[in-house]
Amino acid sequence: MSSITIAMVVSALVFTIGACGVLLRRNPLVQFMSIELMLNAVNLAFISFGGANGSAEGQVFVLMVLTVAAAEAVIGLGIIVAMFRRRRRMDVDDIKVMEG
Amino acid sequence: MPEAIGLVVLLPLLGFLAIALFGPRMSQRGAAYLASGAVGLAFLAAVVTALTPLISSSNWGSYGLYKYDWTLSGSWKVTFGLAADPLSVIMALVVTGVGFLIHVYSIGYMTELGEDGKRHYEKDYRRFFAYLNLFVFAMLLLITADNFIWLLVGWGNVGLSSFLLIGFYKNKPSAVAAARKAFVMNTIGDVGLLLGMFVVIANTGSASFSQALNSPNLGGGEWREWAAMLLLIAAVAKSAQFPLQTWLPDAMEGPTPVSALIHAATMVTAGVYLIVRCHPLFGESTVATIVVPIIGAFTAFYAATCALVQTDLKRVLAYSTMSQLGYMFMAAGVGAYEAAMFHLVAHAFFKALLFLSAGSIIHSLGGEQDMRNMGGLRKNPATRTAWIGFTIGALALSGIPPFAGFFSKEAILGSFPLFGQVTHHYNPIGLEPMYLSVIGWVGLLTAFMTAFYMFRAYMLVFEGPETRLHPHSNPGSMNFVLVVLSFFSVVGGFLAMPGLWNLLHNWFQPLLKTFHRGDEELWFPIQTERLEVVELALGVGAGVAGIVLAVGLYSLTRQRSADNLQPTLTSHTEEQVRAEEASSHSRQGAPIFTPRALDEAEIRRVIAGRDLSPTRPEASGDQPRLRPVLKKRLNPVKLGRQGLTGFLLYGWGFDLLYNLLFAWPGNLTAKFIARFVEPETEKAVDYGLGGAAWEGSKASRKTETGLARNYALGILFGTVALLIYVAVQTVQR
Numbered sequence: 001m002s003s004i005t006i007a008m009v010v011s012a013l014v015f016t017i018g019a020c021g022v023l024l025r026r027n028p029l030v031q032f033m034s035i036e037l038m039l040n041a042v043n044l045a046f047i048s049f050g051g052a053n054g055s056a057e058g059q060v061f062v063l064m065v066l067t068v069a070a071a072e073a074v075i076g077l078g079i080i081v082a083m084f085r086r087r088r089r090m091d092v093d094d095i096k097v098m099e100g
Numbered sequence: 101m102p103e104a105i106g107l108v109v110l111l112p113l114l115g116f117l118a119i120a121l122f123g124p125r126m127s128q129r130g131a132a133y134l135a136s137g138a139v140g141l142a143f144l145a146a147v148v149t150a151l152t153p154l155i156s157s158s159n160w161g162s163y164g165l166y167k168y169d170w171t172l173s174g175s176w177k178v179t180f181g182l183a184a185d186p187l188s189v190i191m192a193l194v195v196t197g198v199g200f201l202i203h204v205y206s207i208g209y210m211t212e213l214g215e216d217g218k219r220h221y222e223k224d225y226r227r228f229f230a231y232l233n234l235f236v237f238a239m240l241l242l243i244t245a246d247n248f249i250w251l252l253v254g255w256g257n258v259g260l261s262s263f264l265l266i267g268f269y270k271n272k273p274s275a276v277a278a279a280r281k282a283f284v285m286n287t288i289g290d291v292g293l294l295l296g297m298f299v300v301i302a303n304t305g306s307a308s309f310s311q312a313l314n315s316p317n318l319g320g321g322e323w324r325e326w327a328a329m330l331l332l333i334a335a336v337a338k339s340a341q342f343p344l345q346t347w348l349p350d351a352m353e354g355p356t357p358v359s360a361l362i363h364a365a366t367m368v369t370a371g372v373y374l375i376v377r378c379h380p381l382f383g384e385s386t387v388a389t390i391v392v393p394i395i396g397a398f399t400a401f402y403a404a405t406c407a408l409v410q411t412d413l414k415r416v417l418a419y420s421t422m423s424q425l426g427y428m429f430m431a432a433g434v435g436a437y438e439a440a441m442f443h444l445v446a447h448a449f450f451k452a453l454l455f456l457s458a459g460s461i462i463h464s465l466g467g468e469q470d471m472r473n474m475g476g477l478r479k480n481p482a483t484r485t486a487w488i489g490f491t492i493g494a495l496a497l498s499g500i501p502p503f504a505g506f507f508s509k510e511a512i513l514g515s516f517p518l519f520g521q522v523t524h525h526y527n528p529i530g531l532e533p534m535y536l537s538v539i540g541w542v543g544l545l546t547a548f549m550t551a552f553y554m555f556r557a558y559m560l561v562f563e564g565p566e567t568r569l570h571p572h573s574n575p576g577s578m579n580f581v582l583v584v585l586s587f588f589s590v591v592g593g594f595l596a597m598p599g600l601w602n603l604l605h606n607w608f609q610p611l612l613k614t615f616h617r618g619d620e621e622l623w624f625p626i627q628t629e630r631l632e633v634v635e636l637a638l639g640v641g642a643g644v645a646g647i648v649l650a651v652g653l654y655s656l657t658r659q660r661s662a663d664n665l666q667p668t669l670t671s672h673t674e675e676q677v678r679a680e681e682a683s684s685h686s687r688q689g690a691p692i693f694t695p696r697a698l699d700e701a702e703i704r705r706v707i708a709g710r711d712l713s714p715t716r717p718e719a720s721g722d723q724p725r726l727r728p729v730l731k732k733r734l735n736p737v738k739l740g741r742q743g744l745t746g747f748l749l750y751g752w753g754f755d756l757l758y759n760l761l762f763a764w765p766g767n768l769t770a771k772f773i774a775r776f777v778e779p780e781t782e783k784a785v786d787y788g789l790g791g792a793a794w795e796g797s798k799a800s801r802k803t804e805t806g807l808a809r810n811y812a813l814g815i816l817f818g819t820v821a822l823l824i825y826v827a828v829q830t831v832q833r
């Protein structure tokens with residue numbers, strides 16, 4: 001098994017774990033961590049593809065993703081804190097005012 | 101410099117845009133000067149274009165100036181391009197020249213004498229000038245376009261501005277109805293132009309005149325006839341020829357300068373222009389060569405008979421315009437395009453003169469249009485210029501030498517062999533000489549009637565007992581315009597004299613070079629070889645006889661008082677409308693868009709097309725009744741005479757016929773649908789569509805859980821499905 005295949009498998013596994021975490025857990029903090037997992041799985045794929053092709057673009061893109069993730073963490077954590085202060089409960093399913 | 105033609109078109113457009121956009125910031129007079137200046141400069145540019153042959157002969161008759169691709173559709177494209185050839189330039193000279201004079205005239209005409217003795221601007225003074233400029237621009241685009249598509253653009257815009265100007269007194273129901281009528285009639289023509297254009301383009305693959313009309317693909321056969329007939333519909337509608345003639349008399353509801361500019365001098369000549377422009381098409385079409393002269397001759401005769409009994413001064417002139425356009429169609433139909441264009445130019449001068457003289461009289465009488473309330477105005481110093489102008493115009497229209505109408509009418513009558521002779525008369529497709537001769541005699545009879553009704557109008561307005569109305573004098577600018585137009589009505593005819601000289605033929609030479617295929621001779625020039633003394637004498641004789649009869653009848657007999665007893669077709673005078681507008685304007689708090697004049701009964705009457713009913717009550721009760729009451733006494737002779745008068749007064753009842761044939765079934769269908777179809781449809785739509793939306797939303801609402809995790813799952817499924825699709829596609833490839 002070549003190194004890129006291993007990297008791909010790892011990336012897919014991590015992504016799947018992240019996706020399951022987002023879908024199945026109801027604690028927003030855990031969901032948030034799962035999202036970070038998904039992002040980093042993608043980052044891993046970017047870097048390994050970049051390495052395989054001998055191009056720096058994969059790494060450039062990862063830096064971009066990291067930046068966005070950082071920004072997202074700021075806003076996301078802010079929202080979670082605000083939510084916690086208001087409700088004293090950490091369950092995303094409580095919030096469903098958009099229900100039709 | 102043929103390029104100057106671009107300025108000719110552009111300047112009136114700029115004038116229109118400037119007034120339309122910045123009008124409220126301009127002074128009233130400033131807008132008027134701007135509009136007049138734009139057209140005046142356009143005239144100068146047209147003169148520069150016309151001087152092209154003197155400066156450089158090579159460029160004369162150039163097409164596709166300012167060319168660019170306007171619309172692309174595959175390999176086919178529509179280009180914008182202007183033509184500076186003899187035909188477009190002579191038309192541009194007339195449109196801008198007469199147009200400029202009428203702009204200047206309007207500066208004075210669109211004011212009214214207030215009670216304080218000062219002149220006040222009429223309401224919407226600036227809007228009027230903006231419309232005038234828009235019209236001039238549209239007309240110039242029409243005549244300078246070098247392809248059918250842009251001809252259509254100008255054609256449609258001319259119809260629009262005509263609509264706007266006829267309905268300028270927008271609080272006057274009859275004016276609005278007349279505007280709509282003109283627009284509908286013109287739209288019939290627009291459809292004809294569109295379809296005819298399609299036939300030409302489909303057969304030749306080009307919309308440009310120089311390519312399409314010279315194309316051999318248009319050759320003889322059915323399609324040529326179709327194209328000619330469809331374009332003829334357009335020409336007939338624009339030039340108010342039978343059977344689409346009924347809009348022109350009603351169009352006199354507009355202000356008089358509009359009648360002079362649009363419905364006499366320029367717009368209505370667009371039909372003649374179209375035929376002359378497409379002469380390679382019409383000239384070789386067998387049907388057109390037979391039909392066009394018949395339409396022209398019939399309309400000339402028809403309109404002349406109607407003009408005999410009209411009591412509204414402007415309606416006399418409207419019918420006479422129709423009649424003269426009939427002459428042009430006669431000539432254009434048999435290939436005498438030069439004669440048609442000659443009459444078009446001469447007619448533009450003297451008909452504008454007549455209209456503006458009539459406008460001066462109407463204006464100085466405070467809006468009175470009924471000739472029977474006029475009289476003895478010759479002696480009045482306030483209307484002296486109008487008298488001179490009207491007399492010159494009437495003499496020109498009657499074909500009396502040496503006025504312009506004499507030359508141009510002789511040029512047309514000279515194209516028809518009166519006695520069936522074949523030599524040196526044009527006979528394009530071997531028509532029976534008798535046929536041409538009959539049309540010639542109709543033209544001669546019409547010339548007689550023309551002279552009669554013009555001098556009937558003259559006698560009613562200027563001779564006889566003096567009117568009880570008090571004419572006031574007009575601004576100097578109006579009189580100045582009358583003098584200029586009088587001058588041209590006298591000298592305008594010297595361009596050509598059948599049998600002696602013909603300056604027009606040289607002028608048109610470049611056009612013939614461009615539009616003639618091979619050695620076919622489609623263009624019949626005004627003859628200079630032989631002087632037809634007998635025909636000339638007959639032509640002048642008809643005019644003189646008409647004048648003598650009219651003068652005799654109205655000065656020696658009691659015809660004048662007989663006229664007073666006949667039914668009338670005069671609508672509200674402009675003054676009454678202004679009074680109405682003023683009163684509706686002064687009512688405080690009343691919204692402007694609900695004018696008082698439009699009460700419901702009146703609207704119903706207008707919609708039903710009965711707006712010109714002669715039973716209209718006399719407005720302004722404080723004025724003395726000027727008309728003797730109709731005596732009730734049964735007298736078969738008198739009854740027959742009145743019947744005939746009414747028949748002619750209402751233009752042979754074509755309005756009634758068209759109402760019966762088209763408006764009435766339309767109204768009936770509309771009523772039927774409103775009564776039976778619409779409620780059911782409405783119900784079906786309400787309950788069907790509304791119900792479906794309601795039920796559908798009820799079902800689909802369930803999917804909106806509000807849970808973020810559900811939405812995330814949806815996104816995941818979507819992504820997976822997309823990935824599978826891509827994977828399958830990749831594997832398949």
